[in-house]
Amino acid sequence: MVARQLIDLFRSHVEGNDERFRTTMLQVAANEARKGHVNVAQEIQKLATRGPQIVRHSTSQQGSNSVPFGRPDGEMSDLLEMVEPLVGLKNMVLPAPLRSRLERVVREQKHFSRLREHGLMPRRRLLLLGPPGCGKTMTAHAVAHDLGLPLFVVRLDALFTKFLGETASKLRLVFNAIEQQRAVFLFDEFDSLVLSRGGQHDVAEMRRVLNSFLVFLDQLRGHSLVIAASNHPEALDAALFRRFDDVLTYHAPSQDELAEVLRGRLCGQAGAEKLDWPQILKTADGLSFAECARAADDAMKERLIEELPCLTTDVVVAAIKERSASSPNIQVKRVLRKSPNAKKTVRSGKTG
Numbered sequence: 001m002v003a004r005q006l007i008d009l010f011r012s013h014v015e016g017n018d019e020r021f022r023t024t025m026l027q028v029a030a031n032e033a034r035k036g037h038v039n040v041a042q043e044i045q046k047l048a049t050r051g052p053q054i055v056r057h058s059t060s061q062q063g064s065n066s067v068p069f070g071r072p073d074g075e076m077s078d079l080l081e082m083v084e085p086l087v088g089l090k091n092m093v094l095p096a097p098l099r100s101r102l103e104r105v106v107r108e109q110k111h112f113s114r115l116r117e118h119g120l121m122p123r124r125r126l127l128l129l130g131p132p133g134c135g136k137t138m139t140a141h142a143v144a145h146d147l148g149l150p151l152f153v154v155r156l157d158a159l160f161t162k163f164l165g166e167t168a169s170k171l172r173l174v175f176n177a178i179e180q181q182r183a184v185f186l187f188d189e190f191d192s193l194v195l196s197r198g199g200q201h202d203v204a205e206m207r208r209v210l211n212s213f214l215v216f217l218d219q220l221r222g223h224s225l226v227i228a229a230s231n232h233p234e235a236l237d238a239a240l241f242r243r244f245d246d247v248l249t250y251h252a253p254s255q256d257e258l259a260e261v262l263r264g265r266l267c268g269q270a271g272a273e274k275l276d277w278p279q280i281l282k283t284a285d286g287l288s289f290a291e292c293a294r295a296a297d298d299a300m301k302e303r304l305i306e307e308l309p310c311l312t313t314d315v316v317v318a319a320i321k322e323r324s325a326s327s328p329n330i331q332v333k334r335v336l337r338k339s340p341n342a343k344k345t346v347r348s349g350k351t352g
């Protein structure tokens, strides 16, 4: 490994820049591959591309600022999934007003005790709304990371399938856990509490569950932060919004924001400085952050597999085009362009 890369690795670790860490790992893998060290290259590459930025929490992995927290066991392990958040708000591309609102949540949470001593309640119930792939789930990770708290993802799917008929009572267990231990709890795809997908759930039960959720949320005690996220704000009753301390709306990324995500991911690659950015951004127009991030990873993987000495505009553009071809956003746009009346019947799918 060249000294430069070693320094890059150290720097990205110290700065908590996981994206850069990953990019440098891929560079090291490429170097090793070029030297004929195929096994080493493959092992590093596997580590660098392993899953999303989510790793299971274990006591040995806890960062120094993490609060020790037991992994849910027994019944709770069906209801809550514990994940170690690895990205912070500084790793996210966010419009300034949204960033400052999220930073305020973190600040208030950090001063929980002082605010409580003066009879004030920090923000602790957030609703995140917006199209898929724009960073709602990532925000829950980032906020937990910046607070040094573990993140628990509430398994709404299990609540509705495994515990069908006793969903409301299981939800009470979840809220008990929320009140007992300080952490960030994410109700992702929150609209599934409201939408009876494909009509497979009893409407009366759904209503009961939602009512219980709102009562639990109203009566929430303890220091935890509850984050609900939804791709389908139109499915949510506006009356529900006022139960949250903050409702934050995410938007599809602008060209500048897409450029920032792509550059952030590709910046460590040889040849990145020579890329034809206007052409790349033109091709990426309409993609979500998530799709762009995946296209960038695809391009880096292609470079490794093909053992290219540097990244080229063609490789990046081809990766983006491939992602565009399967992007629901872009397909919806195409349909709308062909038929302006189609808007009512087409609804963007999930990608994030």
Ligand SMILES: Nc1ncnc2c1ncn2[C@@H]1O[C@H](COP(=O)(O)OP(=O)(O)O)[C@@H](O)[C@H]1O
Pocket: 052, 053, 091, 092, 093, 094, 131, 132, 133, 134, 135, 136, 137, 138, 139, 229, 261, 289, 290, 291, 293, 351, 352
């Ligand atoms: N605002 C953002 N800044 C940087 N990367 C982002 C952002 N939003 C999404 N991404 C990338 O896309 C991936 C998926 O985003 P996610 O948070 O799951 O979207 P959502 O929950 O809104 O559907 C993230 O893991 C990250 O790589």
Ligand SMILES: [Mg+2]
Pocket: 133, 136, 137, 138, 188, 189, 229, 352
């Ligand atoms: Mg999500």
